[in-house]
Amino acid sequence: MALTSLRPCGDYRTSYKADQTIFQTRLTLVFVILAIAALCCTPLFASRYVLSLMIQIGYLGIAALGLNILVGFSGQISIGHAVFFGFGGFASAFLADKGVPVPLAIVLAGLWTTVVGLIFGLPAARVKGLYLAIATLAAQFILQDFFVRAEWFTGGTHGAIAAPFTLFGYDLSGDARYFYVVLFFVVVGYIGATNLMRSRDGRALIAVRDHYLSAEMMGVNLTKYRTMAFGISSFYAGIGGALYAHYVGFMSVEGLDILFSIQFLGMIIIGGLGSIMGSLMGTVFMVLLPEATGWLASALQGSAIDQALHLKDGITYMREMLIGLTIILFLIFEPDGLAHRWRLIKAYWKLYPFSY
C-alpha cells in the first residue's frame, strides 16, 4: 500500500490554515459543491430506480465508511459489520416505535450501536490482526442470534416495523424526498470523517495501525483507540442501518448474514482502504455491479448468443460468475483500490505533460 503523496508542485500556501484545508485546491472545493448541488437536483429528473440505487449507495456508503475507519484507518479487520448495521436498524425502529421522532431515533440508534460496538470491540485491547477479525465473526453470530431471541427489541423472527421518516410532521418517506435525508447524512458523515482523520484522534488511529509500539511510546493509549475504532465504526454502521430501516419500513434479521458483512469488506477494499472517498466509490461499485451484470444478462437473454450457445439458465449463473470475476479482475489490476487509481489520475493530469 504505497501511498505516495502526490501533491503537485507549484501549489503554494501562505498560511497553515490554508494548508490544512480538506480541499487541496479551490477547484476541488468548487467541484465538490457543484457535485452536491447536482445531486440535489437528481430527484427532479432521475427515475425512482436510479434514486433508489443512489439511496442504497448512500446508506450502505455511510456504513462502509464506518468499516473503512475501522479496517482502513485503524487496521483492524471486522467480519461482522452487517450486524452493527442491523443493530442500528432495529434500534431506530424500536425507538421510533416508542415514540421518539424518527430523525432523533436515527441519531440515537447510532449512539446505541456505538455502545454495542464498543463492547464487541473490547477484545481489540488484546487481540490483533486476523485473530481479531475472526473474533468479530463471533460478534456476527452472537448478535444474529441475539436479534432472533430479543423479541422485545427486534420483534424476534417476525421483524420490526420502522416508522416512516417525518420531520416536523412533514413526510419524507418517498424515494424523491428520502433521497435528501440520505444525502444529508452522507454529506455530514463524510465531512465528519474527513475532519476526524485530520485531527488528533484520527491521526492516533492511523498511528496505531502503522506502528502500534511506537504509537504507544508517543503517548497514544492503544487500548482506548483500538476499542474506540470499533465504536466509531459502529456509529456509522448504526446510522446506515437506521436509514435503511426507515427507508424500507421494516427490519428483519434475515439478510444480516456474514455474506452481507463480507460485501461491506468488498466495498472498502475495492474502494481503497484508508480512503474516505474510496468508501463511497467502493459502495458505488458493489451496488452497481450486480445491476450492471443484470442489464447485461437481460440484454443477452433471448439474444443470438443465448440461442446459439443454449445458455438459458446459464445466464443467471454467468451473471453471478461475472460478479465474482469482476471483483477478481478488478483487484488484479487495481489492488490498491479505486481511490488509489483516482489519486494517480489526478496527479497525472496535474503534472501533465511533465509526468515525472
Added chain:
Amino acid sequence: MQSQLLLQLIINGLIIGTLYGVVGMCFVLIYKASQVVNFAQGEFLLIGAWTCWWLLTAWNIPFFWGFLIAVCFMMVFGIAVQMIVLRPLIGEPIISVIMVTIGLSIFFQALMKWMFGTFAQPFPPIFPVAQVNILGLQVQTAYLMSTGVSLAIMAGFAWFFKYSRLGLAMRATAFSQQVAQSLGISVRQVFALSWGISAAVSAVAGVVVGIVNGVSSALSYFGIKVFPAVILGGLDSVFGAVVGGLIVGLLENLGQYVDSQYLKWGNLYEIIPFYALIIILMIKPYGLFGTRDIERV
C-alpha cells in the same frame, strides 16, 4: 441414559472435530505460506466433492480411483487457480488477496451450480457397511475413513513444516515475500505448492462430507464453519488447527447437550464455539498454539 448420551456426543464431537481439523489445516497451509485467509476454501471442498461424485456416477469409476483422481485433480486445480488469479497479486496488499478469494468463492459457487445443478445429489453407496458402532454410537463409515486419512495428513503436515526445506521456505514467504525472494525462494512456487496441497486436502474433506450429506452447493459453508477452529488453535499452527477442530467439535456437541438438558436456549450448538472463541482469545490472544508476533523495537 443421560451419561450414555453425553458419551455418544463426545465421541461424535471427536470424530467431527477431526474433520474440522483437516479443513482447518488447509487454511493454515495457505495462511502459513502467504498470510492469506482463503475464503474460497469451502468452494474447494465443493469442487472436490463434485468432481469425485461426477467420476463415480457418470463414469462408474470405483470409489478408490475416483477419489484418487479427484484429489489429484484438485491439486492441479489449486495450482492453476494460484497461477491464474493469485500470481499477479504477489507483492500486493494481503487484504486485496483475501478479497480476491471472496471473488473466487462467488465465481465457483455459481459455476458449480451451473455445471451440476442446484439440487443435492447423493453419492452412490460406497462402503459395504454404512455405519459402525462405536461405544453405542452409530458412526458413518465415511467419517471413520476421514478420521483415518486426517490423522495421516496431520502427521505429514507437522513434519513438513518442521523439517523440510520447502516448509521453511513457506514460512519465510509468509513472513515477507520480499525477504523470501531476496533469499532465492520462488514465491510463485511456494504459493503454487500451498494452494495445490490445500485444494487437494480440501477435496478429501469435501468427499467425506459429500458422502454423508450428499453434494450440494451449501457444502461450501463448511469453509466458514471452520474459522473458529483455526483461530482457537492458532492461525499458523497445524497442530493447533487439529486441536482447534477437536475443541470445536466437542464444544458443539457438549453445547447441544447442555442446551437440551438445562439451558433450553435453542441454538447453543451453533454459537457456543464463538463464545468459546472470544473467551480463549481474551486469555490467549494468539490462540492456543499460534506464534505470538514479535514485539520488539
Added chain:
Amino acid sequence: MSLPAASAGAATGVSALLDVQNISLRFGGLKALSDVSFHVRPGELFSIIGPNGAGKTSMLNCISGRYTPSDGRVVFDGRDVTKLKPNRRAEIGIGRTFQNLALFSHMSVLDNIMVGRHHLLKNNFFTGALYWIGGAQKEELEHRRKVEEVIDFLDIQHVRKATAGTLSYGLRKRVELARAVALEPKLILLDEPMAGMNLEEKEDMARYIVDLNEEWGMTIIMIEHDMGVVMDISHRVMVLDFGRKLVEGEPAAVLADPHVRKAYLGEEDLEIEEAAPAAVSA
C-alpha cells in the same frame, strides 16, 4: 573535550532527572540486564555504549516502558515510573527514537510529527469531527506552528508532505527525531541516531543533538556506536557489557579503560587512539 562549564555545574549539585536503580531484566534464561544502576541529571547528555547485544536498547526500553524490569526501579523526575504504561510515560516527558525505524510509514511526515504532540492536544473524536465548531481547528493550527518549528530546526521542510515510508533511511531517522522532539519531553532517548549516515549527515545530526541539549534544554540519553560522536558530544558515558555495567564516567576516562577497549573497541585499535586528534586515512 572538556565539558562546558555550565553543564559541568549542572552535573553536580542538582538531583537526578532519571534515576535507574538496580535494574535487572530477564528473557527466559537470558539475562539481558543485571543489576544496572545509573542516574542522569537534568541537562545532561548521557551516552550508553557497549558491544552488540549488551542490553543497551533493553535499557532504553525499560526507561520508556516497553519492557518492565524483573527487578529494580526507574525513577523519573522524582516519581517511580517502573509500572507506568509507555503512553503515560510519554505524557510525563519521556520521548524516544528507535534503533530500527518505527515511523508511521503511511502517514505524511507532518502527521508523523503531529502524533508526537498527541498528549499536548485536547480535541477528541467529537470535536475533531466537528472541526470548525468545537475549536479543534484553532488548536490544530497552533500545534502545527510548533511542529513547523521542529521541522525548521531539523531541516526537513522539503519532505514535510511526503509519505514517511518512501523516504530514504537517513531522512527517516531525522523525522523520527523530529517526532520525539515534538513531544516536548524532558528526557529524550536516542537509540543509535546516527546509524546509516555518512559523515556529513552525522555532523548534522550531532549538531541537532547538541542544540537540543544546549538550546532546547533537553536531557538526552543516547546509544551510539560511533566513538567519535560519543566522545565529542556526551558529558558522561556508561558502558554495558553482557547486561552488566562496566564503567561509567567522563568520555576520556571511559575510553582509557582497558576493559572497555577489550570488550568494545578491539585491543590494538589505532583508530580510536587517534579518535580524538584525527583519523587515520584509509
Added chain:
Amino acid sequence: MAEAALKFEPAAETAPPLLSVDNIEVVYNDVILVLRGLSLKVPKGQIVALLGSNGAGKSTTLKAISGLLRTEDGEITRGDVTFMGERINGIEPDRIVRRGIFQVMEGRRIIADMTCLENLRLGAYTRRDNEVKSDIERVYEYFPRLKERTGLAGYLSGGEQQMLAIGRAIMSRPKLILMDEPSMGLSPLLVKEVFSIIKKLNQDLGVTILLVEQNARVALSVADYGYIMEQGKIVLDGSAEMLATNEDVKEFYLGQGGGEERKSFKNLKSFKRRKRWL
C-alpha cells in the same frame, strides 16, 4: 600455460565485467524518478564501493540489480543491467538469486519468527550441495554470538541481527554479494571484523562484492574501486586509492578536509559548507 594466461592482467581488463549497469533510470510508483541514468561496472573478483548521501539512491541501485525493486512498486524504465553477459533486468528476484547475486538488504530484514539456525539454512536455500553444515559452522565461527542465541531471531539485538543478515549472505555462496550498509549498528570492534570478513570472502572464496556503505573510510580501505553518487547519478568514480586522496571526498566523506585535523562533532557550525556534485 593456462595459469600464466590468467595472470595476464591486460586480458582481464578487457574481459567484460561481472556486472554492469548501463544508464538505468528507475521510477517508483510510476511517478517518482529516483535514478537518472546511472552506470557502473563491477569487475569479477573485486570489491566495489558505492558511496553517497542519504536518499541518493544507493539502495535503489542495489534493488534494481537484484530485482527487488519490483516488490516495492519500482521499475527500471530505461537502461540495462547485465550480469555475466546476460541482461537481467525484469527477471524475477528469486531467479536472479539463483544466478548468483545475493543482496543483504538495508535494515537487516531477518525472518523474525524463525531461529538463527533456520535463518541461516534459508540463506542456503538455493544451494544443493552438502557443505551447508560446514558453512553454518563457519558463520558461527565468524559470529560466535549467533550460536548462543537459540530463541527467535526477532528478539536479537540490532547488531546481532546485522550479523545474522551477513551470515545469511555467506550461506548462499553467491558470485556477487550486494551489501547495503553492512556496518550499520555494529560496534566498532565488529565493524572491523565484518570488514575483515568481507575481505576474506573476497579473497578466499573469490566472491565479488558491491558495497554500499556510509562509513566511507572503512569502505574505501577494503574496496578496489569506488563510485560516488548524488541524486540518482554517479558523480565521481575511481580506484579506492584515488578517491581516498580526492580532496572533496576527503572533506565530505572522510572528514579530513584540506588535510587539517579531524573536526570535533561538538563545535560544528550550523552554516557549514555543503558540497553537491551536480
Added chain:
Amino acid sequence: QSINIGHLADYSGGTSDVGQPYGQGIQDTIAWINANGGVNGKKINSDFNEYGYQVPRALAAFKKWVGTDKVVAIQGWGTADTEALVGMVTKEEIPYYSGSYSASLTDPVGKVNAKSERAAPFNFFYGPSYSDAARAMVQWAADDWKKKGKPGKPKWVHMGANHPYPNSPKEAAAEYAKSLGFEVLDPITFALTPGDYTPQCLTLKQSGANYAYLGNTAGSNISVLKACKTAGVDVQFLGNVWGMDENAMKAAGEAANGVVFPVRTAVTWNGSAPGLATAKEISKISDPSGNAYRPVHYLSAICTALYMKEAMEWADKNGGVTGVKIRDGMYQKKDWVPKGMDGVCNPSTWTATDHRPTTRVDLYRSVVTGPTDASVADLVKSGAIKLEKVATIDLPRKTELQGW
C-alpha cells in the same frame, strides 16, 4: 400492448435448490400464456431478476420495477425479501405473489387478531400458509397417534434454524399441538446449511419425541434425516413445503422414507388429472423433449402464475390492468381453479379480509425404496421414489388463526 410484471427468483443463492424449479415454473408459464393468447390478447412482459437471495438486490429490483418498468404485479420469492418489501408493495399497490407462505402475509386488514402483526393487503401466495400446513400436520399426527393406538400423550417437537422462515409456523403449531393434547418439547435448532446434525438427532432420540417438524429447506433437512437414520432415531418426521420434494428424496435416499409433508397441488407430475396436460404443455417451453420430471414446486409455480393471469384478465375487463384491479381480481372467485388446471391446482379463495388461499392441506408421504443413484425421472418411473397421499386435512377457517 403489454403488461409489465417483475419476476424475482433465486437460482444461485441459498435457496436455489427449490428456487430454481419454482422460478422455472413461473418463467415457463408466462411464456406459455404469451404463446396462448396472453391476457385477453395482451402479452405479459416479465422482467426476470435473479437476486441470489440477497435482500438489497431484491430492493433494487423492486425499485426498478416500480420506477422504470411500471410493473403491475410481481412474482416474488423468499421470506426475507417479501417481508422487507411488504410496506413498499402496499404503498405502491402492486400485488406481490411470493414463494414465502408466511402466515403474516395473509392478513390484508392488519390486526385481525391479537397475534397478527401488520397488514399486507397486496401480498398473495398459492397454497396453505406455513402455519396452516403445520397445523394440519399436527392434526394428522394426532389422528395417526390415535390410529396406532399408542398410549399416553404424543410428543411434538419443532426442528429448524432460529430464523424467520423456519420459525414462522413454530408458535402456531405448538399452540395447536397443545390444544390437541400433545406434549410440546423444546425446539431443536439446526442451521439452514448441511452439516453434522448427529447431536441434534441424539437429543431428539433422547427426548423421546414422536413427531418432529422440520422447518428448514431441503439441504439441511437432508443432513438431519441422514444423521437421524444413522443414529437410529425412531421419529415420524414432518416436513415444511419447501423442506421436502422429489430432489430431496433422491438426495436423502432411504433416510427420507416416511417423511410426511404438504403438497400444494392435487397431484404430482406423474399423477393423473386433466390439468396435467396443460402443465406438460407448459413444461415443454423449457424442455421441448417433454421428458423432464418436474418436482412439486414447479406445479405450484404454474398455479401461482395462472391465478395472477386470471386476475389480470378480470382487471382488464373491469377498468384496466392496474395493481389495485388485479388485487380486486383476486377476490372475484370462490373455490377458484385456473382454467385448464382442473385436478392440479387446489380450489382457492381470497377475500378482502383474508388472504389465506386455502385451509385444506394435502399431506403426502415420501416413500423411498432402494438406492437413489439415478435421475429423478427414472427413479419416479421405477417407483424407487414415490409420493403417497396420506391425508387431506380440512382446518377450520377461523379468524383467530389468521395471520400467525
